[in-house]
Amino acid sequence: MIRPNHPGEVVKIHQLFNYTVNGWRNDVHARLIGPTNTASDGAMDLIGCGLNGVYVSKNTRQPGEWTPGIPVLSSFGAAQTWDAKKHIRWVADLRKVGYVDLIGFGTGGVYICRGKGDGTFETHQLVLNDLGTTAGGWSLEKHLRFLTDATGDGFLDILGFGNNGVGIAKNKGDGTFHGSIAASAEFGYNQGWRVETHERLLGDITGDGKPDIVAFKEDGVITALNKGDGTFAPGKHVLNFFGNSTNPPWTKSMHPRMLADVNGNGRMDIVGFGDWGVWVAFSKGDGTFEEPKQVSQEWGYLKGNWRVETHRRWLVDVNGNGTPDIVGVGYDALLVSYNDGAGNFGPSQQLSKFFNTSGASGTWTRR
DSSP: OBOTTSTTOBOOOOSTTOTTTSOOOTTTOEEEEEOOBTTOTTOOEEEEEOSSSEEEEOEEEETTEEOOOEEEESSSSGGGTOOTTTOEEEEEOSSSSSSOEEEEEOSSSEEEEOBOSBSOBOOOEEEESSSSSSSSOOOTTTOEEEEEOSSSSSSOEEEEEOSSSEEEEOBOSSSOBOOOEEEESSSSGGGTOOTTTOOEEEEOSSSSSSOEEEEEETTEEEEEOBOSSSOBOOOEEEESSSSTTSSSOOOTTTOOEEEEOSSSSSSOEEEEEOSSSEEEEOBOSSSOBOOOEEEESSSOSSSSOOOTTTOOEEEEOSSSSSSOEEEEEOSSSEEEEOBOSSSOBOOOEEEESSSOSSBTTBOOOOO
């Protein structure tokens, strides 16, 4: 990790969850992060779904120090037929208790393992006979599934982009879910939307505290506003930009598009990493956006040679000014471009030379 008050300094936590030493693979094992303790005050622990189950390495709340990983659950592992190419595993506070539960979209539907608040979990429980590979016919190749507070009650619901549109399974408050109901008759596989081609995101673009749908198709951006109950108004084409066939064209394999409140007004804006740099379309608050403007001439596919398959890019508040900065793992270093608070980004600066794709510290790739 990089200590906030020691930029560039890297602390090695331990060797658990490691590619070379322990054989952890992205295409087999899920590695997650979240608080697992009642009195953690949000301290992030390391959680790994390995071969034989779940392992937890607790945050000691001392800089760069985690406990050795221990097995805590004989579920959600590769030996229990969880396949990273088919099944999703996440951690989230489903019950508003201050620590995370495990949630998995498996073969038979949705399973949870409730956190006990001591770094361990209860045994798995089937909570929804839907949204699974067999139960419902959901697949990573065709369908998207999100956890989000779609209704504004403080509990995370499931939104799924399926064959015939979007469905919502509302959280009952105890980590279980009501049966899925239709939330939108658009944005589904049968309406021509494809995981490999069309980005579909969730974010509050109006400032009402509830997520809206922002989707990118051939001719640009389509938004569908949340009605307040987790269902959505009909989609509306709002921007002739950021699309597969717009000028310039944007593709999912080359140009990441994200949602973030980059100017601090409480509404999500569109941030796109194009060929020649970064573009932002600021939300107007009514489901539409201002015309995009270029805010950086770095971080692009051609200007900088940034690649989706190699270089990770995030929007995260590094300097604590309340607005997200651009952070990325480049060829030679971990870099940051600081946000001035109004959605403009300065020249990239080096945070660390450790996490890079071709440095002396080893080759860091998305494995």
